Amino acid sequence: xxxxxxxxxxxxxxxxxxxxxxxxxxxxxxxxxxxxxxxxxxxxxxxxxxxxxxxxxxxxxxxxxxxxxxxxxxxxxxxxxxxxxxxxxxxxxxxxxxxxxxxxxxxxxxxxxxxxxxxxxxxxxxxxxxxxxxxxxxxxxxxxxxxxxxxxxxxxxxxxxxxxxxxxxx
Amino acid sequence: xxxxxxxxxxxxxxxxxxxxxxxxxxxxxxxxxxxxxxxxxxxxxxxxxxxxxxxxxxxxxxxxxxxxxxxxxxxxxxxxxxxxxxxxxxxxxxxxxxxxxxxxxxxxxxxxxxxxxxxxxxxxxxxxxxxxxxxxxxxxxxxxxxxxxxxxxxxxxxxxxxxxxxxxxxxxxxxxxxxxxxxxxxxxxxxxxxx
Numbered sequence: 001x002x003x004x005x006x007x008x009x010x011x012x013x014x015x016x017x018x019x020x021x022x023x024x025x026x027x028x029x030x031x032x033x034x035x036x037x038x039x040x041x042x043x044x045x046x047x048x049x050x051x052x053x054x055x056x057x058x059x060x061x062x063x064x065x066x067x068x069x070x071x072x073x074x075x076x077x078x079x080x081x082x083x084x085x086x087x088x089x090x091x092x093x094x095x096x097x098x099x100x101x102x103x104x105x106x107x108x109x110x111x112x113x114x115x116x117x118x119x120x121x122x123x124x125x126x127x128x129x130x131x132x133x134x135x136x137x138x139x140x141x142x143x144x145x146x147x148x149x150x151x152x153x154x155x156x157x158x159x160x161x162x163x164x165x166x167x168x169x170x
Numbered sequence: 171x172x173x174x175x176x177x178x179x180x181x182x183x184x185x186x187x188x189x190x191x192x193x194x195x196x197x198x199x200x201x202x203x204x205x206x207x208x209x210x211x212x213x214x215x216x217x218x219x220x221x222x223x224x225x226x227x228x229x230x231x232x233x234x235x236x237x238x239x240x241x242x243x244x245x246x247x248x249x250x251x252x253x254x255x256x257x258x259x260x261x262x263x264x265x266x267x268x269x270x271x272x273x274x275x276x277x278x279x280x281x282x283x284x285x286x287x288x289x290x291x292x293x294x295x296x297x298x299x300x301x302x303x304x305x306x307x308x309x310x311x312x313x314x315x316x317x318x319x320x321x322x323x324x325x326x327x328x329x330x331x332x333x334x335x336x337x338x339x340x341x342x343x344x345x346x347x348x349x350x351x352x353x354x355x356x357x358x359x360x361x362x363x364x365x
Contacts, residue, residue: 007337008330008333008334008337009333010337011311011333011336011337011340012318012333017317017318039344041355042344042351042355043340043344045351045354045355045358046340046343046344046347046351046354047312048354048358049289049293049347049350049351049354050293050297050312050343052286052289052290052293053199053290053293053294053297053313054290055191055195056194056195056198056204057191057194058190058191058194058208058211059204059208062190062194062208062211062212063186063187063190065212066186066190066212066215066216067183067186069212069215069216070182070215070216070219073216073219073220
């Protein structure tokens with residue numbers, strides 16, 4: 001152990017807080033090194049000198065002033081539990097603001113949604129009539145209907161078709 | 171402190187009685203002014219009271235108490251440092267308030283009283299001349315007799331850094347108080363109490 005090592009452990013040695021191995025090493029060094037031994041003696045004497053510093057007493061009324069300030073502290077109200085948990089309070093506030101913002105900015109029932117709803121209704125009706133559509137006779141008999149002109153077309157309608165057919169035959 | 175946390179006001183009074191003197195002395199030795207030291211000590215107790223509900227006994231109560239006190243003292247010293255600079259360096263008191271009057275024992279003669287007061291002032295000034303963190307370390311080590319782990323927690327440094335801090339501080343004090351240390355060693359030698 002050299003002088004530098006001793007200087008690191010000297011305070012603990014003088015405090016009697018160093019472990020036995022350190023203590024032995026420091027004592028060996030102090031026996032051999034006059035400078036470190038002198039320093040150790042002077043440190044110990046210094047601590048004795050520092051003990052001369054007298055204590056001062058707190059002034060009369062110190063306790064009363066502390067109690068007065070403590071009494072002036074605001075008492076906790078029913079919402080007081082929030083105060084010691086500011087993170088919780090801030091998180092709750094942010095959550096509330098976010099909820100309000102989401103409600104305000106969310107779209108109301110748009111026409112697209114209405115269209116989607118009506119398409120869904122048509123699909124439902126088709127499924128309801130699936131038995132009819134799968135019936136081959138019904139579908140075959142309805143083939144004649146496909147020859148009908150669309151409603152509102154000129155010379156449209158069943159009667160005009162029949163008249164047309166008769167004229168061709170003549 | 172756990173009783174204070176549970177709402178027992180008499181326990182707060184107990185803490186006040188037990189720690190007011192060590193706190194006021196520590197703060198006085200840190201900030202060099204009795205009125206400021208008392209104000210800061212009151213503030214420490216107030217903060218303890220305010221934080222009573224959040225107190226968890228993860229560290230010793232004294233560590234927590236002196237950590238609050240040290241932080242307040244360091245802030246106060248830093249706040250007033252620039253005010254002190256405006257005081258003339260020729261001023262005999264170096265801008266410090268005169269130390270509080272300590273009443274010596276009645277049987278001491280006037281010259282003895284004067285010598286004692288001079289010695290006390292010399293020690294005070296040597297401690298005050300230390301850098302703030304070294305000063306706090308010395309006060310907690312020498313006068314509050316805290317162990318290294320506690321002081322390291324108060325000053326927020328490692329134990330090895332604290333030991334270096336203390337060594338440097340005592341080296342400075344050894345030089346500053348060399349006449350008193352020399353006298354003490356002579357006295358010890360005479361009394362046969364050398365190392």
